[in-house]
Amino acid sequence: MNFFSGVHCSKCNLAYPGNKPINLCKCGAPLLAQYDLETARNLDKHKIRTMYRSIWDLAPLLPVQDKENMLNLGEGNTPLLIAENLGDLLGLDYLYIKDEALNPTGSFKARGICLAVSKANELGIKDVCIPTAGNAGGALAAYAALAGMTAHVVMPEDTPQPFIDECKLFGADVILIDGVISDCSAYLTTVKEQKGWFDISTLKEPYRLEGKKTMGYELAFQFDWELPDVIIYPLGGGTGLIGMWKAFNEMETMGWIGWERPRMVAVQPEGCAPIVRAFHAGEIIASQWENPSTIALGLRVPQAIGDFLILKIIYESRGAAIAVSDMEIKESLPLLASKEGVLACPEGAATVAAVKKLKQQDLIRAKEKIVLFNTGSIYKYLDLI
Numbered sequence: 384m385n386f387f388s389g390v391h392c393s394k395c396n397l398a399y400p401g402n403k404p405i406n407l408c409k410c411g412a413p414l415l416a417q418y419d420l421e422t423a424r425n426l427d428k429h430k431i432r433t434m435y436r437s438i439w440d441l442a443p444l445l446p447v448q449d450k451e452n453m454l455n456l457g458e459g460n461t462p463l464l465i466a467e468n469l470g471d472l473l474g475l476d477y478l479y480i481k482d483e484a485l486n487p488t489g490s491f492k493a494r495g496i497c498l499a500v501s502k503a504n505e506l507g508i509k510d511v512c513i514p515t516a517g518n519a520g521g522a523l524a525a526y527a528a529l530a531g532m533t534a535h536v537v538m539p540e541d542t543p544q545p546f547i548d549e550c551k552l553f554g555a556d557v558i559l560i561d562g563v564i565s566d567c568s569a570y571l572t573t574v575k576e577q578k579g580w581f582d583i584s585t586l587k588e589p590y591r592l593e594g595k596k597t598m599g600y601e602l603a604f605q606f607d608w609e610l611p612d613v614i615i616y617p618l619g620g621g622t623g624l625i626g627m628w629k630a631f632n633e634m635e636t637m638g639w640i641g642w643e644r645p646r647m648v649a650v651q652p653e654g655c656a657p658i659v660r661a662f663h664a665g666e667i668i669a670s671q672w673e674n675p676s677t678i679a680l681g682l683r684v685p686q687a688i689g690d691f692l693i694l695k696i697i698y699e700s701r702g703a704a705i706a707v708s709d710m711e712i713k714e715s716l717p718l719l720a721s722k723e724g725v726l727a728c729p730e731g732a733a734t735v736a737a738v739k740k741l742k743q744q745d746l747i748r749a750k751e752k753i754v755l756f757n758t759g760s761i762y763k764y765l766d767l768i
């Protein structure tokens with residue numbers, strides 16, 4: 384049983400079939416997967432929650448048809464930790480951490496890449512490529528290895544060595560570029576067609592988002608179908624935020640949850656905060672950030688192709704976008720570690736810095752349920768440890 388019915392454009396709504404490789408819409412905007420959610424109302428949400436072990440237990444609501452193509456390294460089903468000690472310190476009674484560091488290859492990138500590579504595999508693709516700040520490359524290399532595909536990973540040359548070496552261990556073709564992720568992306572644009580490589584960039588194919596949306600389903604499972612009040616998310620390209628929002632809407636359409644939504648808060652580093660700048664100016668798209676610089680490499684994304692989707696969700700949810708400095712990130716890291724036993728990546732630590740600021744600014748209240756996302760492991764950031 385599978386309810387996937389194709390993809391449609393997030394901007395102009397044009398529909399495409401889901402049985403051929405596809406990247407962006409003709410109009411240049413990201414494509415979103417669609418499901419026959421009216422029929423999916425027959426799914427038993429309690430049974431799915433009880434049986435849930437990995438993202439593939441949501442297979443009826445994912446775009447891969449054949450079980451044989453569902454690559455599995457144990458992705459998803461990450462713990463929701465209660466951060467009581469940190470909460471006491473900050474005056475927050477219900478503070479939680481969704482710890483995505485426990486995913487294969489140590490980051491939540493595994494969720495999205497697992498889906499994208501599984502679907503690419505189903506469609507007969509042999510060569511996949513990606514521009515990455517590090518974690519997406521590692522995940523792509525691992526899932527491509529499992530599928531017997533070749534991964535071409537393009538990274539900034541200043542990426543810490545463990546991110547590069549893990550890709551090589553998985554057998555990937557690694558290309559280093561003098562620049563940031565957008566320069567890696569520009570390089571791929573010049574070579575991918577001639578080489579016949581399929582592009583797995585954030586939101587440039589529709590299915591990574593489907594992997595990330597499983598975080599939204601897991602929150603509903605873990606919070607007993609009552610979503611938290613606030614979600615604090617370290618934002619780069621924004622797939623996690625957009626994906627969770629999609630999951631909430633799907634669940635409401637299927638009658639799994641009500642109309643209430645968390646306030647969605649995007650956190651970016653002061654050295655690369657295009658969405659925060661656009662939010663404060665009340666804009667509906669974000670202009671490119673010049674000279675991006677931060678220790679939180681996964682957030683060094685100067686321009687997001689899904690900017691209009693991200694901003695729409697932040698406004699619609701009455702959320703916020705907030706910037707934190709690298710210094711605040713560095714201070715939050717040992718704070719979280721010593722209070723909660725969680726050694727977060729700098730991107731995850733940024734949410735700790737953000738929650739402090741939000742409390743000081745009275746944008747969150749003591750009795751609200753607040754979830755911080757630790758999106759990855761620190762263990763590839765050896766210098767930072």
Ligand SMILES: *Cc1c(COP(=O)(O)O)cnc(C)c1O
Nearest residue numbers: 518619620621622681730758759
């Ligand atoms: C990629 C990444 C992010 C940003 O995720 P987006 O989906 O691009 O917003 C955050 N944290 C870590 C550890 C990452 O690898």
